[in-house]
Every structure is written in structure tokens, then in C-alpha cells.
């Protein structure tokens with residue numbers, strides 16, 4: 606049978622049942638590719654149908670054989686959710702913005718002109734009004750493996766109070782113990798989706814495994830169910846609004862430990878050239894945490910997969926980056942700048958005193974006994 610794939614999607618197309626070895630065939634498409642004709646010789650159980658992305662798609666090819674099927678991709682990047690027009694309804698009441706007043710104790714813009722978000726740099730009323738019109742479906746990917754299931758209740762209950770309230774949110778909980786996922790009262794439009802994964806013997810395996818399991822699950826499901834994705838640590842509790850001001854194509858959070866007076870040469874970047882996460886002395890913008898990061902679904906997919914493949918390369922070369930996926934994340938974000946940088950309000954820690962420039966802790970890592978909670982103990 607000849608089938609025609611019509612798509613403007615520039616990345617992988619997986620065609621189940623085509624390859625004899627794996628049951629999957631991946632094809633690369635460039636932006637210029639409009640269609641692919643495949644002879645597969647046999648029928649394939651199911652495909653997703655959608656409208657072509659292109660306003661003027663090529664005419665359908667009907668005259669090849671009676672067995673020809675037109676197969677179109679389900680999701681087209683052009684149709685994907687994006688922050689586009691910043692529309693707001695008439696009549697909204699909010700304080701007049703000023704060109705003179707604002708935060709003066711902190712910098713609220715990066716040197717590549719991206720917003721650096723602190724309390725006092727946005728008006729929640731305006732932000733919510735604008736983003737509610739765009740109404741993204743937000744996925745939150747969290748892992749609760751081994752004893753970390755104990756953190757689910759605090760995370761989810763506080764998330765319902767403070768995290769993107771009134772937005773559509775699905776918490777994807779990756780766990781080896783589904784029984785311990787607590788029943789939480791969820792707001793309207795909010796869901797929990799459990800993804801079962803194997804247990805681990807080393808915590809390093811879990812933190813790096815996050816990149817692998819997230820990659821696989823985005824490909825399989827999340828891509829069809831969400832527009833926006835956050836990766837978060839589970840050992841955290843929300844304390845104040847964590848809202849739509851955090852959304853952008855790629856948003857990263859300053860690590861609370863290194864945001865103020867730390868010279869870049871002492872950032873805990875990976876410094877061994879043998880690792881794929883290597884950053885030489887003399888380079889660097891900020892040190893970002895891997896415990897909260899987010900972005901458009903496809904941008905996050907690319908980055909999660911990058912961390913996964915880079916750490917796989919490292920493991921082939923018998924090296925593990927000093928801060929696992931956080932090291933790979935920092936390497937990527939140095940050369941692919943985030944479109945928003947979030948202050949450490951977007952991940953503080955109960956271990957640390959709150960300085961004057963942190964006006965509001967939005968989410969904070971809880972105190973935990975590392976040796977007790979991790980399968981192989983240790984800091």
C-alpha cells in the first residue's frame with residue numbers, strides 16, 4: 606500500500622508497523638518537505654487524522670491505486686499553542702503601570718533582553734486576564750519513586766491552592782508505587798495522570814531517568830494532551846501564587862544558592878571536558894536549578910531529550926555529570942537562552958533564610974533526611 610504523509614512538522618514521524626525490526630520507522634522531515642509517499646506493503650491499524658498545517662496543502666493524490674490512503678499528522682507545530690496576541694477584555698480594573706516606579710533592588714531584565722521575573726515586576730490581574738484567553742493545557746511532570754511518594758500530598762494540595770489556579774493542569778506522576786498516590790481534591794479542569802515506571806537502586810538513576818521517561822511519555826501521550834510543560838522536583842510545597850507570569854517559550858529558574866554574588870567561574874557547572882555537560886571557565890550567565898523549568902511542549906521535549914541523550918553519551922564514556930541532568934540543562938541554556946528567567950521565588954528552600962530581595966516564596970523545597978529518603982543514601 607502506498608500512503609502519503611502530509612505534514613509541515615519538521616521533526617520525527619513515527620510510522621508504526623512499517624519497520625520489521627522495531628515496529629517503528631522514524632523519518633526526518635525538513636521544513637520544506639510537504640509529503641512523503643511510503644510503500645509499506647501491508648495495512649496499519651490506526652493513524653491520527655488532522656487538518657494539514659498548510660493553508661494551501663498539495664492536492665490529494667487520488668489516482669495512484671485504490672489502496673492509497675492519505676495520512677496526515679495529528680499535531681502540527683503551526684497549530685500548537687503559542688503566546689501570540691496579548692489580548693485583554695474591555696473594562697478590566699487594575700493599577701496604572703509606571704515607567705518610573707518598579708523594583709530597583711534587583712535587575713529585572715537579562716542581557717539578552719528577556720524578563721527576569723520577581724514579585725513587583727508584573728500585575729497578576731493583567732497577566733491572568735491575558736493568559737486566560739490563551740488557555741493553555743499545562744502538564745506538570747513529577748517523579749515520586751521509592752520513598753519520595755511521601756511528598757506527593759504536600760505538593761499536590763498546595764499546588765491546587767497556588768499553582769496556575771483556574772488554568773487547565775494535569776499532574777503526570779511517574780512512580781513505582783501507584784497505591785501511594787494520594788486522592789486529592791482537584792479544581793475544575795485539573796487532573797492527575799499516573800505513569801508507572803520501575804524502581805531504582807540509586808537516586809542518581811532516578812534523577813537522570815527523569816529525562817528518559819519524560820522523553821518517552823511526551824512522545825507517547827503528553828504531546829497530544831498538553832501545550833505547555835513543567836518539569837518539577839516533588840519534594841516541594843507551594844506557598845504563594847505561581848502563575849501565568851512564569852510562562853514563556855522556555856523559562857528557567859535561578860538556583861537560590863548562586864543567584865546573587867557568585868562569580869560564574871565558581872558556578873557548579875560540569876568542568877571536566879570529558880563530559881558532554883562541560884562548560885569552560887570564563888563562560889556562563891546564571892546557574893539554573895533543574896527542580897523547576899518549563900516551556901512550550903515541543904521546546905521542552907527537545908530539551909528533555911537533549912539532557913537524556915547527552916547523559917547517555919556520558920555514561921558510554923564512563924562519566925556522570927557532577928549535578929546529573931542539571932549540568933546538561935545548564936549547558937543547553939547557556940547556548941540556547943531561555944526566553945524568561947524566573948527569580949529564586951520560583952524555587953526556594955526551607956533550609957535557607959529568606960533574604961530581603963525575595964519578597965515572596967512561591968514554592969520551596971522541604972527539609973528532608975537525604976540518607977533516609979534516598980535508596981542509596983547520601984547528599
Ligand SMILES: CC(=O)N[C@H]1[C@@H](OP(=O)(O)OP(=O)(O)OC[C@H]2O[C@@H](n3ccc(=O)[nH]c3=O)[C@H](O)[C@@H]2O)O[C@H](CO)[C@H](O)[C@@H]1O
Pocket residue numbers: 747748749750751752753807808811812837838839840860894895896897928929930931952970978979980984
Ligand atoms: C534545588 C535543586 O537544584 N534540585 C536539584 C538537586 O536536587 P535535590 O537534592 O533536591 O534532589 P532530590 O533528592 O529532590 O531529587 C530530585 C527529584 O527526583 C525524584 N526522586 C529522586 C530520588 C528518589 O529516590 N526518588 C525520586 O522520586 C523526586 O522527584 C525528587 O524531587 O539535584 C538533583 C540531581 O542532581 C536535581 O538536579 C534537582 O533538580
Ligand SMILES: [Mn+2]
Pocket residue numbers: 838839840896970
Ligand atoms: Mn529536590
